Every structure is written in C-alpha cells, then in structure tokens.
Amino acid sequence: MLYGRLPQLDGTTAPPPRPARVSRRRFLALGLWFTAGSTAGLTAHGVLGRSGEAAAATPASAPPAHGSLDWAWSMLHASDEELLQAAGDLERVSARHRGESELVPVFERLLDLALRTPGSEADAAAACAGRSLLRHGEGALVIERDFDIAARTEFAETKRTLERIVRRLGSTPLHRGENR
Amino acid sequence: MNSRSLPSAEHRPGTTSADPRGPSRFKVQPDPPVAGQPVEVTYSGPAKFVEYQVDGQPAVRVRPGADGKFRIDPLPSGDELMFSDNLGIPGYLYREIIQTH
Numbered sequence: 001m002l003y004g005r006l007p008q009l010d011g012t013t014a015p016p017p018r019p020a021r022v023s024r025r026r027f028l029a030l031g032l033w034f035t036a037g038s039t040a041g042l043t044a045h046g047v048l049g050r051s052g053e054a055a056a057a058t059p060a061s062a063p064p065a066h067g068s069l070d071w072a073w074s075m076l077h078a079s080d081e082e083l084l085q086a087a088g089d090l091e092r093v094s095a096r097h098r099g100e101s102e103l104v105p106v107f108e109r110l111l112d113l114a115l116r117t118p119g120s121e122a123d124a125a126a127a128c129a130g131r132s133l134l135r136h137g138e139g140a141l142v143i144e145r146d147f148d149i150a151a152r153t154e155f156a157e158t159k160r161t162l163e164r165i166v167r168r169l170g171s172t173p174l175h176r177g178e179n180r
Numbered sequence: 181m182n183s184r185s186l187p188s189a190e191h192r193p194g195t196t197s198a199d200p201r202g203p204s205r206f207k208v209q210p211d212p213p214v215a216g217q218p219v220e221v222t223y224s225g226p227a228k229f230v231e232y233q234v235d236g237q238p239a240v241r242v243r244p245g246a247d248g249k250f251r252i253d254p255l256p257s258g259d260e261l262m263f264s265d266n267l268g269i270p271g272y273l274y275r276e277i278i279q280t281h
Contacts, residue, residue, distance in 0.1 A: 066266060067239070067266070084269065085268035085269050086268075087269055087272070088262070088264050088268075088269055088271070088272025088273075088274070089264055089266060089272070091262065091272075091274065092233050092239065092262050092264060095233065095235055095236045095260060095262065096233075096236045096237075096238075097236070098236055121269045121270065124269050124272070125269055127274075128269075128272075128274070131274070
C-alpha cells in the first residue's frame with residue numbers, strides 16, 4: 001500500500017492522509033462527458049463525420065432551397081408524387097438556367113412519369129417537362145420518345161406542347177407520328 | 181382544388197396550359213397576356229405570397245390583396261409568363277405572352 005500508517009510524535013500511528021483523487025466512478029463519468037462533448041463539437045463543426053442531429057442542424061447538410069438549381073437536381077431522386085407536384089417550379093428553374101444540360105435527366109424522368117400517370121395534373125406536368133426539354137435543346141428527344149404516347153391520351157396540354165415543339169423543329173416528326 | 185369549369189384554351193392563341201389540366205389557382209386577364217399591357221391576376225389559393233416570372237428573369241414575389249387580386253402593370257416583354265404559389269402543380273400557371281409588334 002502506498003500510504004501506510006505513519007508514526008506520530010506520541011508514538012502512535014495515524015491513518016495516512018486521504019489522497020486528493022477522483023473516484024473511479026466519477027472519473028469514468030467525466031471521461032464519458034468529455035468524449036461525448038468533444039465528438040459532438042467536432043461533428044457540429046464538420047471535423048468528424050456528418051451523422052447525428054448536430055450535423056443535421058448545420059447549413060452544409062440542409063436541403064437545397066426550393067426553386068434553386070441544386071433543388072432541381074435533387075428532384076432526380078425525389079418520389080414520383082413529389083416530382084410531379086414540382087413540375088411547374090422545375091420549369092421555372094429551367095427558364096432561369098437555359099442550356100443547363102445537367103437538368104435534362106430530371107425532365108426526362110418527369111416526362112416519363114407524367115405520361116404514364118393519368119389525370120390532368122400529370123398532363124400539366126408532362127407539358128412542363130416537354131417545354132423544359134425544349135429549352136435545353138432536347139425537343140427532338142421529346143418527340144421521339146413521347147409523341148405517340150401523348151397522341152393516344154387525353155393529355156390536351158401535352159399535345160399542344162408537342163405540336164409547338166414540332167413547329168419549332170420542323171414538321172417531319174409530327175407527320176411520322178400521325179401516320180402510325 | 182375546386183371544380184370550376186373554365187373555358188377551353190383550344191381556341192385561344194398563345195395559350196398552352198391551365199384549362200385542360202383543370203382549374204388553376206391563377207387566372208389572368210387578358211388571357212393570353214399581352215406584352216406592355218397591364219395584367220390583372222386573380223389567385224384563389226392558400227398561399228400568402230405568390231411569384232411570377234417572365235422568361236428567365238428573377239421571380240417577383242407578390243402578396244395578393246384580400247380579394248386575391250394583384251396587377252402587373254405593365255407586363256414586361258418576354259415570351260413566357262409563369263405563376264407559382266410553390267404548392268404543387270395546381271398552383272402553377274404557364275402562359276405564352278402575346279407580342280404586340
């Protein structure tokens with residue numbers, strides 16, 4: 001034992017002075033507290049991995065602003081319903097970022113989805129996708145992929161959009177579609 | 181979405197959307213809108229603020245009046261006019277702008 005009984009002046013022995021130390025339980029608690037605090041702090045400041053609530057609260061992991069270019073790109077992985085409902089605002093993004101070819105896959109997915117979905121909202125969404133693809137120089141793609149489908153549906157707005165695209169690009173695809 | 185029946189857009193030159201999709205939350209007067217002339221817009225939806233955008237220009241945020249109306253005076257020149265309340269496809273309206281010259 002480190003601290004043995006020490007001889008006293010009166011010849012007796014006294015218990016050794018109590019060392020100033022932290023109990024094992026308190027030491028473990030302090031260690032856990034420090035570790036947890038440090039990890040949370042480093043995570044919140046982006047030093048460590050970006051998991052947990054602290055990371056979610058930082059701007060870097062916040063979802064992109066609605067209507068921004070990043071938001072439009074993120075719509076490629078959105079649910080079908082979310083993508084359909086976002087069609088109009090996606091079109092507004094396409095108008096602001098004409099020629100942004102990275103957006104083409106988003107509108108391709110939107111067009112495919114809208115054309116296989118019944119209802120007037122899907123018609124409007126398909127028209128948004130068609131006009132947007134035209135802005136990005138993909139009018140021919142719209143005609144090639146979807147003219148026949150749209151011609152068999154009740155999608156009046158989509159039909160007019162396609163006719164507009166055809167007028168812009170030339171009459172050949174329209175005539176080919178009509179003759180099928 | 182309410183069940184108002186709107187006249188068909190088939191016979192209106194320059195109009196490419198809204199009516200066949202069902203009632204839109206936006207109505208514009210005149211329809212189609214004409215560049216350089218005022219446009220009276222009526223919004224019938226839950227949003228306090230709505231936006232309109234001409235071509236690729238920045239969106240303009242507007243708070244409709246108590247009756248849902250607001251005015252764009254004059255409508256800037258451009259090819260396309262888009263309205264949105266950021267609440268899905270029923271809250272979106274697209275119109276081609278008629279050019280006077």
